[in-house]
Amino acid sequence: MKIDRFWMIQIIIIISLFALLIGSYLFSFGWFANKSTSLATTVAPAPVEAVEIAPPTPAPAPMALAVVPSEPPKPPATCTPAGETLSSDSIRDSLSSSDGLRQTSCLEFLQAESLAGDKGAELWIGQAHHHGWGVVKNLEEAASHYQQAALSDDLAVRDSAQQWLKQLEQEQALPN
Template sequence: MKLDRFWMVQIVIILTLFTLLIGSYLFSFGLFADKQPTTITATVAPTPVVPTTTPEASLTTAPTGAPTKPTEPAATCTPAGITLSSDTIRDSLSSNDAARQASCLAFLQAESLAGDKGAEVWLGQAHHHGWGVAKNLQEAAKHYRQAANSDDSDVRDSAQQWLQQLEQETQR
């Protein structure tokens, strides 16, 4: 009888381990995760408008049906619904669509001002290749050097490689 109890305990242990193994396998492939694709959308806050009033203007009221200026879409490097990635940033910067380039450059400049060193690399590439801006190798080098001071080793290495390539191009 003791032998039967031993084997029952062994079977329970094996089934428990098997269940944990299958569960972790399914979880690692996202079968329990939310099926909605995640998109990264970063926006740049619009510049606040400070109303100026004159004594005459404060006495009158604006007409109720006055047309208003349409708000501009937030600056971004990706079309709506597309995930932000290196490929989408490169596609936006190198596209022939000036509005798309300008929006991406505005997004990258805002991210750069917020301290994103990866955006510095992209701004350097924009100036290096003339994507949306006039080709300016000195400005590109400046952005690459700023990104080379990053704490992120991937960004630092990328910036150093681009800076080295830029220096080789200028020596020719």
């Protein structure tokens, strides 16, 4: 049976790829690692000459240090209770909670995320200002955050921010 040049090249490529795959597998488990210790046993250690060392000078007496009580490390800011995954519901529950610590922690988390460029966090900060969750209710501040979120590349965040802006405009148009 005659095998033409095309199929020979295909077979060579497949064999080469298979060899690379097997080689990378063997290297990943260290089968080709240098485990030889014969070099260490055949080389004699260099002779060490005796050198006279001066006695150490006494250290000065330790000074009394003032012990300043330190605050326990602050847990990282988060919007979720321990063991719960971050979701819209957990953020809403944390922000609308009557627990001030939980609200503050969630707002700190959202502000850090917002500074990192997360426009979804910007939307949540706007809602906190809109509803007065953990902050003083401030519709101008809410509108500012909604406008920032409306610049998002994420279509869902952008649409939601635009809807919140419309609702805010309607609320401001109503007579008090």
